Amino acid sequence: MGETKRVGVGLIGFGVVGEGVARLVRDNAATLTARIGVPIEVVRVAVRDLSRPRGVELDPALFTDDPFRVVDDPKVDIVVEVMGGEHPALELLLAALNKGKPVVTANKALLAIHGEQLYAAAEKNGARLRYEAAIGGVIPIVRTLTGAFAANRIDTVYGIVNGTCNYILTRMAEEGVGYDDALAEAQRLGYAEADPSVDVEGIDAAHKMAILAALAFDTPIDFSDVSVEGIGRISPVDIDMAAAFGYGIKLLGVARRHDDAAVEVRVHPAMVPLDMPIASVNGALNAIEVEGAEMGTNMLVGPGAGQGPTASAVLGDVADLARGLVDGAAVSPRPMNVPVASRVKLPPLPASKAEGRFYLRFTTSDRPGIMAALTKPLGDHGVSIASMIQTEHESDGEETAAVVMLTHRAGGEALAAALAEIDGVGILRSPTVVIRLVGDA
Amino acid sequence: MGETKRVGVGLIGFGVVGEGVARLVRDNAATLTARIGVPIEVVRVAVRDLSRPRGVELDPALFTDDPFRVVDDPKVDIVVEVMGGEHPALELLLAALNKGKPVVTANKALLAIHGEQLYAAAEKNGARLRYEAAIGGVIPIVRTLTGAFAANRIDTVYGIVNGTCNYILTRMAEEGVGYDDALAEAQRLGYAEADPSVDVEGIDAAHKMAILAALAFDTPIDFSDVSVEGIGRISPVDIDMAAAFGYGIKLLGVARRHDDAAVEVRVHPAMVPLDMPIASVNGALNAIEVEGAEMGTNMLVGPGAGQGPTASAVLGDVADLARGLVDGAAVSPRPMNVPVASRVKLPPLPASKAEGRFYLRFTTSDRPGIMAALTKPLGDHGVSIASMIQTEHESDGEETAAVVMLTHRAGGEALAAALAEIDGVGILRSPTVVIRLVGDA
Numbered sequence: 041m042g043e044t045k046r047v048g049v050g051l052i053g054f055g056v057v058g059e060g061v062a063r064l065v066r067d068n069a070a071t072l073t074a075r076i077g078v079p080i081e082v083v084r085v086a087v088r089d090l091s092r093p094r095g096v097e098l099d100p101a102l103f104t105d106d107p108f109r110v111v112d113d114p115k116v117d118i119v120v121e122v123m124g125g126e127h128p129a130l131e132l133l134l135a136a137l138n139k140g141k142p143v144v145t146a147n148k149a150l151l152a153i154h155g156e157q158l159y160a161a162a163e164k165n166g167a168r169l170r171y172e173a174a175i176g177g178v179i180p181i182v183r184t185l186t187g188a189f190a191a192n193r194i195d196t197v198y199g200i201v202n203g204t205c206n207y208i209l210t211r212m213a214e215e216g217v218g219y220d221d222a223l224a225e226a227q228r229l230g231y232a233e234a235d236p237s238v239d240v241e242g243i244d245a246a247h248k249m250a251i252l253a254a255l256a257f258d259t260p261i262d263f264s265d266v267s268v269e270g271i272g273r274i275s276p277v278d279i280d281m282a283a284a285f286g287y288g289i290k291l292l293g294v295a296r297r298h299d300d301a302a303v304e305v306r307v308h309p310a311m312v313p314l315d316m317p318i319a320s321v322n323g324a325l326n327a328i329e330v331e332g333a334e335m336g337t338n339m340l341v342g343p344g345a346g347q348g349p350t351a352s353a354v355l356g357d358v359a360d361l362a363r364g365l366v367d368g369a370a371v372s373p374r375p376m377n378v379p380v381a382s383r384v385k386l387p388p389l390p391a392s393k394a395e396g397r398f399y400l401r402f403t404t405s406d407r408p409g410i411m412a413a414l415t416k417p418l419g420d421h422g423v424s425i426a427s428m429i430q431t432e433h434e435s436d437g438e439e440t441a442a443v444v445m446l447t448h449r450a451g452g453e454a455l456a457a458a459l460a461e462i463d464g465v466g467i468l469r470s471p472t473v474v475i476r477l478v479g480d481a
Numbered sequence: 482m483g484e485t486k487r488v489g490v491g492l493i494g495f496g497v498v499g500e501g502v503a504r505l506v507r508d509n510a511a512t513l514t515a516r517i518g519v520p521i522e523v524v525r526v527a528v529r530d531l532s533r534p535r536g537v538e539l540d541p542a543l544f545t546d547d548p549f550r551v552v553d554d555p556k557v558d559i560v561v562e563v564m565g566g567e568h569p570a571l572e573l574l575l576a577a578l579n580k581g582k583p584v585v586t587a588n589k590a591l592l593a594i595h596g597e598q599l600y601a602a603a604e605k606n607g608a609r610l611r612y613e614a615a616i617g618g619v620i621p622i623v624r625t626l627t628g629a630f631a632a633n634r635i636d637t638v639y640g641i642v643n644g645t646c647n648y649i650l651t652r653m654a655e656e657g658v659g660y661d662d663a664l665a666e667a668q669r670l671g672y673a674e675a676d677p678s679v680d681v682e683g684i685d686a687a688h689k690m691a692i693l694a695a696l697a698f699d700t701p702i703d704f705s706d707v708s709v710e711g712i713g714r715i716s717p718v719d720i721d722m723a724a725a726f727g728y729g730i731k732l733l734g735v736a737r738r739h740d741d742a743a744v745e746v747r748v749h750p751a752m753v754p755l756d757m758p759i760a761s762v763n764g765a766l767n768a769i770e771v772e773g774a775e776m777g778t779n780m781l782v783g784p785g786a787g788q789g790p791t792a793s794a795v796l797g798d799v800a801d802l803a804r805g806l807v808d809g810a811a812v813s814p815r816p817m818n819v820p821v822a823s824r825v826k827l828p829p830l831p832a833s834k835a836e837g838r839f840y841l842r843f844t845t846s847d848r849p850g851i852m853a854a855l856t857k858p859l860g861d862h863g864v865s866i867a868s869m870i871q872t873e874h875e876s877d878g879e880e881t882a883a884v885v886m887l888t889h890r891a892g893g894e895a896l897a898a899a900l901a902e903i904d905g906v907g908i909l910r911s912p913t914v915v916i917r918l919v920g921d922a
Contacts, residue, residue: 067775068633068634071634072632075631075632172629178630178776178777180624180625180628183628184621187624187628188624188793188797189619189797190797190801191505191516191799191800192509192619193509317762320761334501334505334508334509334790334792334793335790336619337783338784340779340782341758341780341781342778343777348775349776352629352630352773355632377515379518382515
């Protein structure tokens with residue numbers, strides 16, 4: 041393609057990210073042209089509703105409400121999918137890849153659930169599939185795992201990969217407000233959607249961790265094997281107690297390979313020692329830590345979402361692919377670090393079975409013998425207590441006590457059995473709050 | 482090269498990093514082979530002294546004391562230069578690039594001083610030149626600037642890019658020890674060399690910032706235009722005073738583009754607000770922040786040096802190049818983001834002229850009129866004082882006073898003129914300590 045005069049981008053979806061891509065292509069045209077060698081041009085845009093007004097001026101003739109026309113258009117050299125959702129995004133990307141067209145996507149749900157099908161289609165057709173924008177905005181985690189860290193065997197990837205939850209937890213910690221108020225504020229400021237469930241229930245973070253685990257560990261991941269727990273249970277008292285013990289509470293995604301025996305992918309609130317760098321990643325920021333035996337621990341931090349960062353990530357991938365088209369020197373067609381067929385599926389280790397240290401908060405009636413009723417079942421199941429605080433008694437008709445414990449390292453199943461036994465005694469006034477500690481988690 | 486059966490690496494230099502590369506090639510062979518498609522093999526090693534015992538077992542027949550034999554060996558597909566120094570590293574890399582052989586180097590002094598020559602040779606010959614390991618160990622800053630961030634116009638890159646200085650300053654802050662003791666400890670632990678001058682005088686950091694500025698701003702940088710100041714002047718009292726004002730002291734590298742009018746590259750101790758994430762990057766860690774209008778601020782953190790991280794970075798580049806050789810799908814031959822000949826040299830803005838806020842520590846004789854003698858020249862030159870502390874009087878034969886000020890935003894030249902005037906009065910007992918504040922610096 042020595043005569044390439046421009047690289048045509050076809051946008052599928054023209055919401056916040058799609059408009060951002062179009063705007064960046066226009067505003068950074070000089071930079072992009074200098075770096076790629078030829079101009080990037082948006083040559084086709086698929087939208088759901090042709091009549092809706094748009095935030096970026098583009099020739100109306102470019103718009104279509106049939107996204108397959110973007111895929112089929114010969115002027116479209118690179119297909120950019122920013123519509124979101126599983127269908128018809130899956131069918132559109134398969135159609136593009138089957139034509140050998142390079143694809144850039146920001147669609148984490150799609151990759152988490154249908155990634156294997158897409159990766160295989162990309163490889164079979166020698167078509168490039170890039171997805172830096174799907175995880176952490178412009179945080180360069182995908183190309184780092186396939187590039188700078190490629191010579192390392194990675195055993196652990198963890199981090200804060202949902203800015204909505206991090207914003208809510210940060211506000212709760214800084215202002216002492218409850219979950220509902222913090223969520224309402226996040227919605228008002230545009231950090232949370234009207235229906236926040238995909239974010240606050242941890243599903244969005246789980247999508248990202250599933251993609252990262254597959255990439256980092258060279259193994260397919262079934263999304264249904266990912267353990268997910270959201271932040272709705274966290275109350276200000278937990279945040280205060282955590283602080284008293286020297287911890288902050290973050291929604292963490294954790295992916296860990298146990299040699300070649302098992303792989304563990306989980307998303308849940310976690311207590312993070314305040315002196316760990318990730319504990320000071322606040323607000324809507326994301327942070328991803330990667331540990332390898334040789335390379336040590338590296339952390340990448342940045343705005344995990346938003347129009348500018350996500351559009352920048354999409355266009356970083358577009359720039360890589362465009363240079364390939366211009367120079368004839370493309371990046372590897374592999375979407376993963378290794379050929380997809382060469383990978384071995386590792387058995388999943390459910391979070392419920394994973395060892396760790398735990399924060400436990402019991403709310404009980406306040407009467408003699410309570411402490412024994414709580415501690416004996418724990419002891420019987422081999423769960424040993426490292427420290428304990430009994431907090432102020434609340435009067436709620438009747439006296440109640442909050443008892444907070446940090447355990448030593450314990451098995452997840454042993455803990456669950458002890459908690460079920462405690463629950464059976466009938467002294468609990470509300471469900472026990474269990475939060476994993478990290479550091480050695 | 483569809484019949485590539487292995488990729489041969491020729492090592493020039495076999496010190497800590499070279500041995501680390503050989504060890505990683507051996508220990509991570511399965512991972513590397515899976516990810517590249519064929520095995521990586523060290524096929525030639527140039528050393529200075531053939532008789533010295535080595536930390537990694539390799540066939541003695543591979544060793545030579547003539548590094549040009551590594552470049553010339555047809556079995557060497559990729560030349561890895563980890564010998565350091567300007568000569569003969571420059572001649573060796575030029576020879577390799579002129580043959581069209583891909584080169585990986587960790588040599589920051591070489592790139593900072595002779596980069597233009599090497600970049601031009603790489604481009605002219607279509608030979609790949611990769612240098613991730615030259616800056617911040619395995620922190621993926623080079624490929625991030627050319628990849629994920631490529632669609633952004635970058636205006637500021639700054640960070641902690643010398644682990645030796647960061648270790649020393651961290652120990653001074655945490656333990657209250659003086660510079661000499663902290664340096665001695667760093668030397669004992671291997672964080673500082675026997676002759677630490679390249680590190681503690683800021684030269685190593687300046688090398689890295691020169692490379693980063695050229696890459697981030699698409700402009701050639703003369704190393705002689707980089708302003709450099711080391712950490713030798715920093716005393717525990719400065720660290721204490723900084724903390725009292727809510728700042729930590731870090732050796733920062735700062736590279737800033739002022740539109741297309743000027744470029745500023747400087748390395749100096751800087752006062753960093755304690756709530757900025759980079760303030761908690763301690764010990765031998767490195768951190769690099771990149772700011773772009775669209776993408777926001779991203780930070781990459783990791784161990785900036787050491788055998789494992791540096792060897793990992795070298796092999797990350799080797800893996801990229803090797804995949805290119807195997808797939809016939811190489812990364813762009815450009816060593817920079819844009820063709821070198823297309824760049825415009827921006828005039829340098831010396832640190833002495835750069836505006837900012839400043840910390841000033843005066844040591845004066847303790848007698849009436851001192852405060853006026855200090856503050857009047859500052860006022861006359863338009864340097865306005867934001868806050869001031871007069872600390873304990875030390876008796877050193879005669880009474881002395883330490884007066885510490887934070888200025889409002891001021892021009893570097895105005896400040897220098899005021900300080901020269903103050904110096905002329907003859908009341909100072911020792912040279913005034915000047916440290917830039919960052920945040921809005």
